[in-house]
Amino acid sequence: MPLPSVVAAVATAGVVFAVVCVVMLTASARAHAGACRRAYWLLAAGAAVAALTCVGGIAASIAMQEHVVHSQPDRTLLGSLLALGIAVSSGLLLAGLLMLPGAAPTPPGMLRHLLDALVIAAAVWFVCWVAVSEPTHLLGDRTPSGCRPLLIPAAIAALALGVSVITAMRAPQPRGPVVRVGAGVTLAAVAGIGLASGVCQGRTLLVDVSAVLLPAALGIVAFAARHADRMPVPPTDPGEGLAIEGELSRRGSAYAFLPMAAMATSALYHLLRGGEFDLIGIVTGSLEGFALVARQFLALRDVRAYAERLRDREAYFRELAHTDPLTGLANRRGLLSALEDERVAGAEAALLSLDLDGFKNVNDMRGHDVGDAVLVEVGQRLRMALRPGDVAARLGGDEFAVLMWARPGEAKRAASRLLGVLGGPYEQEAGTVFLSVSIGLAGCATVPDVATLLRNADIALRWAKSHGKNRVELYDIEYDVKLRRLTELEHELRGxxxxxxxxxxxxxxxxxxxxxxxxxxxxxxxxxxxxxxxxxxxxxxxxxxxxxxxxxxxxxxxxxxxxxxxxxxxxxxxxxxxxxxxxxxxxxxxxxxxxxxxxxxxxxxxxxxxxxxxxxxxxxxxxxxxxxxxxxxxxxxxxxxxxxxxxxxxxxxxxxxxxxxxxxxxxxxxxxxxxxxxxxxxxxxxxxxxxxxxxxxxxxxxxxxxxxxxxxxxxxxxxxxxxxxxxxxxxxxxxxxxxxxxxxDRDQNAGPTSRRAQNVRSVDSSHEMRQA
Structure with missing residues (x-):
C-alpha cells in the first residue's frame, strides 16, 4: 500500500478517535454544573467543530488525489473554509480552557490572563511574520501567501500558546491538567493551520499528517480535561480573589520583558535586512502596545481596588477592636480612644463609671446566658438614655462607663436618672431579674490627663459601692485620701x-x-x-x-x-x-x-x-x-x-x-x-x-x-x-x-460560786502557742 494511502487510513481512524473525544467531553459536561459545565460544553463544541474540519480536510485531500480539485482558486477556497473552521474550533477550545477550574482565579482574572497571553501571542506572531516575510522568507515557496483566512487560526494558535504559558506560570497547584489542556488546544490550532495550509498549497501529505495530529491534540484535551475538575474552586470573595491575583501576578514577572525583547530584536533584524513594515506588522506591534497598556491599566485598577479594600478592612478591624462584641458598645480601648481623640482632659465633660450590683448572683443562679442577655439590655438602655455625642462603653464583666459632655452637676443629675433606667426589672425567659447600679462620677475640667480621670471615676465608684450601693458619688479629694489610707493600712496590716x-x-x-x-x-x-x-x-x-x-x-x-x-x-x-x-x-x-x-x-x-x-x-x-x-x-x-x-x-x-x-x-x-x-x-x-x-x-x-x-x-x-x-x-x-x-456536767473545774476556781497549775503555753 502506498504511503499516502496509509496516512489517509490513519487520518480516517483519527477522525473516529476525534468523535470519541467529543463524546467524552460531552459526558464530562453533563456530569458537572455551573461554570465548569460551561467549560466542558465549550471544549466539546470546539472538538466537534475540529472533528468536522478534520473530515473536511481528509475529503479535500482525497479530492486532490483524485484530481477532482486541481485548480488554485478551488484549493484556496477550500483552504479558507478549513481555516475558518479551525478558527472557530480553536476559539471554542480556548474559551473552554479559560473557563476551566483553576485556569483563572476570578472572572476578572480571565481578562488579565487574556491580556498577558496577548502580549506573548503578539510577540510570537510578530517574530513569525518577520521569519516568513521578505527579506527572510524562511518558508520560501511553501509560504501560504494566497490563503489569507489562515491568519485567524494562526492568531488563535499564538493566543492559545500564550494562555498555556501564562497558565503554566500562574495557575495554582496542581496546574498540570490545565497546562496539558492548553498544550492540546495549541497543538489543535497548529494542526488545523497545517490542514488548511496543505489544502491551499495542494500538499496532500501535509493534509494527512495534520489530520492525524488534530485528533491526537483533541485526545490530549479530552483526557486532560477529565482531571481538571480536581483543581481548586475559584474564590467567591472579591477580596480573596484580589489577594490571590496579587500573589499570582508576582510569579513569572519576566513574561512581559521577554516578548518585548523578542519583538525588538526581530524588528531590528528585519530593518537591517532591508525589510519593510506592512499593515500586518504595524497592527501586530500596535496590538502588543495596546495589550501592555491595557494590562497595566488593569493592574493599576486592581492595586487601587485592593488598597481601598485594605482600607475598608482596616477600618472594620479598627472598629471591631474598639467595640464590645456582646453589647455593641465601645470597649475599654474604644473609650480610651474617644478620651484621647476628644481631648476631654480639662474640658467640660464628665466620666461615669458604672457597676451592676449583684450581677454575679445572676450568673451563678440563672446562668451566663441570662447574664449575657441582661448585659445586652443594659447596653440598649444606655444607648436610649444618653444624648447624641455621649459615649457608652463596656469595660468588662458588669463594668460600664459613659463619657458625658456636661458639667459635673448636670452629669450627676443624669447619672441619678440612670439609676432608675438601669435599676428597672429585666424581663427574661427564665424570669425577671432585678439589679441595681452604683455610679462613680468624675469631672474632666480639673484633671491633667486621661489616666487621672479614669482613676478618679474608679475611686468614686468604689466609694459608692462601699457606702450602700445603688447611688451616685461625685469624686472628692477626701475619697482619695481615705482610700489611700485604706490601701496603706492593707499593706501594713499584712506584716x-x-x-x-x-x-x-x-x-x-x-x-x-x-x-x-x-x-x-x-x-x-x-x-x-x-x-x-x-x-x-x-x-x-x-x-x-x-x-x-x-x-x-x-x-x-x-x-x-x-x-x-x-x-x-x-x-x-x-x-x-x-x-x-x-x-x-x-x-x-x-x-x-x-x-x-x-x-x-x-x-x-x-x-x-x-x-x-x-x-x-x-x-x-x-x-x-x-x-x-x-x-x-x-x-x-x-x-x-x-x-x-x-x-x-x-x-x-x-x-x-x-x-x-x-x-x-x-x-x-x-x-x-x-x-x-x-x-x-x-x-x-x-x-x-x-x-x-x-x-x-x-x-x-x-x-x-x-x-x-x-x-x-x-x-x-x-x-x-x-x-x-x-x-x-x-x-x-x-x-x-x-x-x-x-x-x-461539762464544767469539771467550776465549783460553787462562793469559792475560787481550782488551781490548774502554772503553765507556760508559749511553746504550745508556737506549735499551734
Whole structure:
C-alpha cells in the first residue's frame, strides 16, 4: 500500500478517535454544573467543530488525489473554509480552557490572563511574520501567501500558546491538567493551520499528517480535561480573589520583558535586512502596545481596588477592636480612644463609671446566658438614655462607663436618672431579674490627663459601692485620701503580726452591783510605729476585705487562750470572750482551730466564750446554727453580741444555740433592759448589759435584774497586766458567770460560786502557742 494511502487510513481512524473525544467531553459536561459545565460544553463544541474540519480536510485531500480539485482558486477556497473552521474550533477550545477550574482565579482574572497571553501571542506572531516575510522568507515557496483566512487560526494558535504559558506560570497547584489542556488546544490550532495550509498549497501529505495530529491534540484535551475538575474552586470573595491575583501576578514577572525583547530584536533584524513594515506588522506591534497598556491599566485598577479594600478592612478591624462584641458598645480601648481623640482632659465633660450590683448572683443562679442577655439590655438602655455625642462603653464583666459632655452637676443629675433606667426589672425567659447600679462620677475640667480621670471615676465608684450601693458619688479629694489610707493600712496590716505591732486589751465583765470582775472581753489593738494607734473600726473592715481576718482571728484566739491559761494557773476564777467574724465562723476548719487552741494552751472549754455579732445571723441562719452547734460540742460557750441591733427575730433567737445575750448599748440608752433580761431568762440565757457609761444606766440595769455588765463605768479596755492587777485587788472572791444546767456536767473545774476556781497549775503555753 502506498504511503499516502496509509496516512489517509490513519487520518480516517483519527477522525473516529476525534468523535470519541467529543463524546467524552460531552459526558464530562453533563456530569458537572455551573461554570465548569460551561467549560466542558465549550471544549466539546470546539472538538466537534475540529472533528468536522478534520473530515473536511481528509475529503479535500482525497479530492486532490483524485484530481477532482486541481485548480488554485478551488484549493484556496477550500483552504479558507478549513481555516475558518479551525478558527472557530480553536476559539471554542480556548474559551473552554479559560473557563476551566483553576485556569483563572476570578472572572476578572480571565481578562488579565487574556491580556498577558496577548502580549506573548503578539510577540510570537510578530517574530513569525518577520521569519516568513521578505527579506527572510524562511518558508520560501511553501509560504501560504494566497490563503489569507489562515491568519485567524494562526492568531488563535499564538493566543492559545500564550494562555498555556501564562497558565503554566500562574495557575495554582496542581496546574498540570490545565497546562496539558492548553498544550492540546495549541497543538489543535497548529494542526488545523497545517490542514488548511496543505489544502491551499495542494500538499496532500501535509493534509494527512495534520489530520492525524488534530485528533491526537483533541485526545490530549479530552483526557486532560477529565482531571481538571480536581483543581481548586475559584474564590467567591472579591477580596480573596484580589489577594490571590496579587500573589499570582508576582510569579513569572519576566513574561512581559521577554516578548518585548523578542519583538525588538526581530524588528531590528528585519530593518537591517532591508525589510519593510506592512499593515500586518504595524497592527501586530500596535496590538502588543495596546495589550501592555491595557494590562497595566488593569493592574493599576486592581492595586487601587485592593488598597481601598485594605482600607475598608482596616477600618472594620479598627472598629471591631474598639467595640464590645456582646453589647455593641465601645470597649475599654474604644473609650480610651474617644478620651484621647476628644481631648476631654480639662474640658467640660464628665466620666461615669458604672457597676451592676449583684450581677454575679445572676450568673451563678440563672446562668451566663441570662447574664449575657441582661448585659445586652443594659447596653440598649444606655444607648436610649444618653444624648447624641455621649459615649457608652463596656469595660468588662458588669463594668460600664459613659463619657458625658456636661458639667459635673448636670452629669450627676443624669447619672441619678440612670439609676432608675438601669435599676428597672429585666424581663427574661427564665424570669425577671432585678439589679441595681452604683455610679462613680468624675469631672474632666480639673484633671491633667486621661489616666487621672479614669482613676478618679474608679475611686468614686468604689466609694459608692462601699457606702450602700445603688447611688451616685461625685469624686472628692477626701475619697482619695481615705482610700489611700485604706490601701496603706492593707499593706501594713499584712506584716503587723510578724512585726509584733498587735496586742490585746481586756475589758472587764463585772458582777453587779458590786462591780467585781468575773470575765474579760479580748479586744484587738494595733500600734503602728508611723501611723500611730489604728482603731479596730478602721482596720477590721480592711482585714475582712483583703482576706486577713482569718489570720488575725487565729492570732487573737491563741493569744487570748495563752493569757487565760496563765490567769487560771495563778488561781483566778475568770473567763475570756473572743469576737468571731462571720467569715471566720464559716471557714471549714474553724471548729478544729478552736479545739487546737484549747488543747495547746490547756484551757477548760467552758472558760472560753465566742462572741458572734447579730449581723452574722442575717447571712445564712441554717449554716450559722450548724456551725454554732459544732462549736458548743467542743464545750465552749456562745454569746450573741449586739443583741437588739435589728437583725435577729424572736423565732431565730429560740433556734440559735447560744448561752449568753449581750444587750446592745442602744437598748441600754432606751431603757429597754428589763424586757431583754426577762426575755433572756425565759430562754435560759445569761444576759450582759453593754455600754454602761453612767451611774444612771448602772442603776437601771441593776433594777432590771441584770447580773452582769460591761462598759466604761466598770472598766476600760486595759492591757493584760492591768486587768490582772484588778483581779488581785478584788476584796472578795470572784464569781464565775453561772453556767446553765445543761452545761454544768461539762464544767469539771467550776465549783460553787462562793469559792475560787481550782488551781490548774502554772503553765507556760508559749511553746504550745508556737506549735499551734
Amino acid at each position: 503587723a503580726i510578724d512585726r509584733d505591732e498587735l496586742h490585746l486589751q481586756y475589758q472587764p465583765v463585772v458582777m453587779l452591783p458590786d462591780v467585781r470582775p468575773v470575765g474579760a472581753e479580748a479586744l484587738l489593738r494595733w500600734q503602728h510605729p508611723r501611723l500611730g494607734k489604728v482603731g479596730p473600726d478602721e482596720f477590721i473592715p480592711v482585714a475582712e476585705e483583703c482576706g486577713m481576718i482569718n489570720r488575725l482571728g487565729a492570732w487573737v484566739l491563741h493569744q487570748a487562750c495563752h493569757q487565760l491559761s496563765r490567769w487560771l494557773a495563778e488561781g483566778h476564777d475568770v473567763w475570756v470572750s473572743v469576737n468571731v467574724s462571720p467569715r471566720e465562723l464559716h471557714a471549714p476548719g474553724y471548729v478544729d482551730q478552736v479545739k487546737d487552741a484549747l488543747r495547746a494552751h490547756r484551757v477548760p472549754p467552758q472558760r472560753l466564750v465566742l462572741e458572734v455579732t447579730e449581723h452574722a445571723v442575717s447571712s445564712d441562719v441554717e449554716e450559722l446554727i450548724r456551725r454554732l452547734r459544732d462549736l458548743r460540742e467542743t464545750g465552749v460557750r456562745i454569746a450573741l453580741d449586739d443583741f437588739g441591733a435589728g437583725y435577729s427575730s424572736l423565732g431565730q433567737l429560740r433556734r440559735l444555740p447560744v448561752d449568753i445575750l449581750k444587750i446592745d448599748h442602744s437598748l441600754v440608752v432606751k431603757e429597754m433592759v428589763r424586757v431583754v433580761v426577762e426575755l433572756g431568762h425565759q430562754f435560759g440565757l445569761e444576759v450582759i448589759a453593754e455600754g454602761i457609761g453612767e451611774q444612771r444606766q448602772m442603776t437601771m440595769v441593776v433594777e432590771a435584774g441584770c447580773k452582769l455588765g460591761q462598759g466604761y463605768l466598770s472598766g476600760w479596755p486595759v492591757p493584760a497586766e492591768h486587768f490582772e492587777a484588778r483581779l488581785e485587788s478584788a476584796t472578795s472572791p470572784a464569781r464565775v458567770v453561772p453556767v446553765p444546767e445543761q452545761k454544768r
